Amino acid sequence: MLPQYTVDGVISIKALEEKIIREGTVLPGNILKVGGFLNHRIDTAFLKEIGIEIARLYENTGVNKILTIEASGIAIAVAAGFAMNVPVVFAKKHKSSNVEGEVYSSSVESFTHNTVYNVVVSKEYLSSDDKILIVDDFLANGNALLGLAELVETAGAEVVGAAIAIEKGFQCGGEKLRKKGMRVESLAIVENMTENSLTFRPQNNK
Amino acid sequence: MLPQYTVDGVISIKALEEKIIREGTVLPGNILKVGGFLNHRIDTAFLKEIGIEIARLYENTGVNKILTIEASGIAIAVAAGFAMNVPVVFAKKHKSSNVEGEVYSSSVESFTHNTVYNVVVSKEYLSSDDKILIVDDFLANGNALLGLAELVETAGAEVVGAAIAIEKGFQCGGEKLRKKGMRVESLAIVENMTENSLTFRPQNNK
Numbered sequence: 475m476l477p478q479y480t481v482d483g484v485i486s487i488k489a490l491e492e493k494i495i496r497e498g499t500v501l502p503g504n505i506l507k508v509g510g511f512l513n514h515r516i517d518t519a520f521l522k523e524i525g526i527e528i529a530r531l532y533e534n535t536g537v538n539k540i541l542t543i544e545a546s547g548i549a550i551a552v553a554a555g556f557a558m559n560v561p562v563v564f565a566k567k568h569k570s571s572n573v574e575g576e577v578y579s580s581s582v583e584s585f586t587h588n589t590v591y592n593v594v595v596s597k598e599y600l601s602s603d604d605k606i607l608i609v610d611d612f613l614a615n616g617n618a619l620l621g622l623a624e625l626v627e628t629a630g631a632e633v634v635g636a637a638i639a640i641e642k643g644f645q646c647g648g649e650k651l652r653k654k655g656m657r658v659e660s661l662a663i664v665e666n667m668t669e670n671s672l673t674f675r676p677q678n679n680k
Numbered sequence: 681m682l683p684q685y686t687v688d689g690v691i692s693i694k695a696l697e698e699k700i701i702r703e704g705t706v707l708p709g710n711i712l713k714v715g716g717f718l719n720h721r722i723d724t725a726f727l728k729e730i731g732i733e734i735a736r737l738y739e740n741t742g743v744n745k746i747l748t749i750e751a752s753g754i755a756i757a758v759a760a761g762f763a764m765n766v767p768v769v770f771a772k773k774h775k776s777s778n779v780e781g782e783v784y785s786s787s788v789e790s791f792t793h794n795t796v797y798n799v800v801v802s803k804e805y806l807s808s809d810d811k812i813l814i815v816d817d818f819l820a821n822g823n824a825l826l827g828l829a830e831l832v833e834t835a836g837a838e839v840v841g842a843a844i845a846i847e848k849g850f851q852c853g854g855e856k857l858r859k860k861g862m863r864v865e866s867l868a869i870v871e872n873m874t875e876n877s878l879t880f881r882p883q884n885n886k
Contacts, residue, residue: 509802509804509805510804510805514769514770514772514801514802514805515767515768515769515802515804515805516758516761516767516768516769516770517767518758518761518762518765518766518767518768519765521758522762544750544751544752545750545751545754545770545772546750548751548754548755548758549754549755549758549768549770552722552724552727552754552755552758552759553758553762555722555724556724556728556759556762559724559725560724561721561722561723561724562721562722562724562755563720563721563722564720564722564751564755566720566751595720596715596720596721598715598716598721599715599716599720599721
């Protein structure tokens with residue numbers, strides 16, 4: 475049962491943009507609420523196609539592992555992992571009692587929650603020959619992605635790129651990461667948003 | 681690329697048991713660490729089959745929505761949601777700034793983290809005609825499942841049952857929930873565990 479807004483079985487940038495316009499809500503504080511399909515209630519048929527589109531964008535790049543961060547990155551990472559046939563590792567937001575032994579750790583400032591937290595990955599699950607795709611639901615100021623990239627680099631592994639569902643193009647994260655040379659693919663880039671209007675940045679490859 | 685330990689394309693209880701024995705570690709404090717394939721690094725090929733097995737167990741039950749709890753329940757819930765073609769809702773562990781409006785809330789005592797937290801679901805995403813399957817990675821003392829079931833009941837919806845990857849049969853959760861009349865399907869039930877040995881409870885339908 476594929477959603478009607480797809481083209482040739484592949485999610486089009488239009489599909490996600492239309493879904494954001496139809497089902498998203500802009501809240502005060504530059505928050506784009508997409509809890510109805512992406513990060514609280516998950517439209518699994520749509521999510522499956524997001525995974526397929528990420529796999530298409532990173533085809534033949536040698537990615538052997540996906541890295542994301544709990545909690546809302548996990549669903550998208552799993553969808554991409556299914557489509558790419560690679561394992562998913564999710565970074566945890568604090569050192570919990572069931573992460574034993576040595577961990578890679580970096581600190582991240584959260585835009586949504588206005589706090590600083592540690593992201594940790596057990597050293598067992600990142601190795602120096604990994605070619606990593608970083609996946610997340612949102613890219614705003616880029617701090618979560620930078621923290622994840624730092625973990626990968628500390629492990630001596632390679633960041634092949636990042637795949638994001640929704641980038642807030644009016645914040646600095648995407649520009650900052652691309653200037654550092656990171657390949658960043660965002661399925662939709664919101665250029666401007668107010669409570670009454672949303673505009674998207676045109677993209678050629680989607 | 682299916683793992684070799686499956687039988688007829690369906691994950692067998694043996695497959696998960698063998699994977700727990702081969703890749704799991706028992707840590708002090710009754711913690712069974714399965715971070716290598718289930719809840720830190722995710723073996724996506726194996727996860728896909730967990731989803732298919734959950735779909736098989738709850739075939740023709742009318743389930744129209746899966747409810748889980750962040751973070752490590754999400755991957756399994758998404759795999760099951762893909763296999764069952766139903767949406768997934770994940771409860772959040774605190775009222776975050778992007779859950780607007782009214783929420784259903786209940787409090788849960790965490791075995792792993794030795795804390796009490798609130799689980800919340802936006803009222804928009806549970807409705808009284810829902811037939812809910814609750815999914816999680818672990819069942820120990822059953823508090824998370826009870827909290828989720830409470831949310832569903834508050835919404836006036838029906839809990840069709842629960843699907844769990846690993847139940848700690850030596851803790852009271854499974855017994856408590858089944859005595860209350862909840863259908864609980866655990867893909868593997870650990871009967872006893874020490875740092876050197878693991879035994880599983882025999883099950884007929886898996």
